Amino acid sequence: MVRVAIVDNAPACQTILTGLCRRYEAEQGRALDVTVFDDGDAFVASYTPDWDVIIIDVDLGGIDGLGVMRRIREVDDAVEAILVSLTDEYAVGGYEINAMSYILKPPSYEVFAHDMTRCLDGRRACERRTIQVISGGRTRRVRLDEIIYVDSVKHRTILHTMLGNMQIVCSIIRFEERLIELDHAFVRANSGYLVNLAHVTAVAEHEAIMSNGDRLPISRPRRAAFKQAFASYVNAGRRSGRAGEPS
Numbered sequence: 414m415v416r417v418a419i420v421d422n423a424p425a426c427q428t429i430l431t432g433l434c435r436r437y438e439a440e441q442g443r444a445l446d447v448t449v450f451d452d453g454d455a456f457v458a459s460y461t462p463d464w465d466v467i468i469i470d471v472d473l474g475g476i477d478g479l480g481v482m483r484r485i486r487e488v489d490d491a492v493e494a495i496l497v498s499l500t501d502e503y504a505v506g507g508y509e510i511n512a513m514s515y516i517l518k519p520p521s522y523e524v525f526a527h528d529m530t531r532c533l534d535g536r537r538a539c540e541r542r543t544i545q546v547i548s549g550g551r552t553r554r555v556r557l558d559e560i561i562y563v564d565s566v567k568h569r570t571i572l573h574t575m576l577g578n579m580q581i582v583c584s585i586i587r588f589e590e591r592l593i594e595l596d597h598a599f600v601r602a603n604s605g606y607l608v609n610l611a612h613v614t615a616v617a618e619h620e621a622i623m624s625n626g627d628r629l630p631i632s633r634p635r636r637a638a639f640k641q642a643f644a645s646y647v648n649a650g651r652r653s654g655r656a657g658e659p660s
Contacts, residue, residue: 414444414445414446415443415444415445415446415465415466415533415536416446416448416463416464416465416466417434417445417446417447417448417464417465417466417467417468418448418449418450418456418464418466418467418468418469419431419434419447419448419449419450419468419469420449420450420451420453420456420467420468420469420470420473420478420481421449421450421451421468421469421470421473421497422451422452422453422470422473422474423470424451426470426497426518427449427451429519429520430468430497430520431447431449433520433522433525433526434447434468434529435447436522437522437525437526437529440526441526441530443533452473452475453469453473453475453476453477453478453480453481454475454476456481457476457481457484457485460485460488460489461552462488462489462491462492462545462552462553462554464489464492465492465493465532465533465536466492466493466494466495466529466532466533466536467482467485467492467493467494467495468494468495468497469481469482469494469495469496469497470496470497470498471496471497471498471503471506472498472499478496478498479496479503479506479507479509479510482494482496482510482512483509483510485510486510486511488551488552488553488554489553489554490511490543490554490555490556490559490576491542491543491554491556492554493513493532493533493535493536494507494510494511494512494513495512495513495514495515495516495528495529495532496512496514496515496516497515497516497517497518497520498515498516498517498518499517499518500517501515501517503515513528513531513532513535514528514531514532516528542556542557542558542595542596543555543556543557544557544591544592544595546572546579546581546582546583547581547582547583548572548579548580548581548582549579549580553579555572555574557592557595557596557598557609558609558611559574559575559576560572560573560574560599560609560612561573561574561575561609561612561623561624561625561627562602562606562607562608562609562612562623562627562629563585563588563589563592563599563606563607564585564605564606564607565584565585565604565605566605568584570583570584570585570588573623573625573627575625585605585607588607589601589607592607598610598611598646600638600639600642600643601635601639602621602629602630602631602632602635602639603629603630603631603632603635604632606629606630608621608623608629608639610642610643610646611646612624612625613643616631616639616640616643619631619636621639621643
């Protein structure tokens with residue numbers, strides 16, 4: 414079942430948006446578990462990255478909808494977002510928080526249904542490209558293509574991502590098992606480094622050069638296998654027209 418959060422402080426708008434969800438559910442045959450929130454701060458405070466779609470009013474009073482989504486993006490870059498507003502003056506902000514769409518009130522069913530379908534289709538694809546981790550006492554959802562590499566130092570596992578580094582509660586061995594189930598682009602460079610081949614810009618004799626400029630040593634026993642894996646990845650990317658791009 415698809416979990417949908419409606420965040421709007423106006424009862425009339427809550428009713429309209431809930432009604433649109435129920436009509437979509439009936440006409441499209443896609444079960445929606447809809448929960449309504451009337452306070453953006455409370456929604457952020459209780460947020461866990463297991464929502465599929467957030468439908469949020471830009472003008473909530475207090476913290477606005479864009480501010481709510483900025484804070485949500487700190488822990489969940491995968492949830493789909495639909496912004497709703499009485500005016501289009503905040504539409505540019507939708508790009509900043511990676512919203513799927515921006516709908517003017519009152520929304521028509523046709524526009525709503527089109528954008529909800531885009532969200533759900535995008536969500537299915539995104540589920541194959543994200544992984545949940547525990548970091549800083551919170552559950553976070555991380556996109557696989559944003560992980561540059563993983564390292565393990567003194568029993569600490571660190572994710573080096575495009576958005577910064579985070580220490581996670583998981584051994585590198587177990588994390589490697591989880592990653593390989595989702596994406597075969599992750600390969601060991603040595604016992605302490607797990608590398609995303611999508612972020613390897615070059616392979617020298619003894620090291621891999623990463624997209625963030627880090628140079629990671631490749632151990633002698635893994636050198637031939639690593640170079641072969643990288644060459645296969647690059648060739649596959651060339652055949653699909655995506656060589657050099659994150660997976």
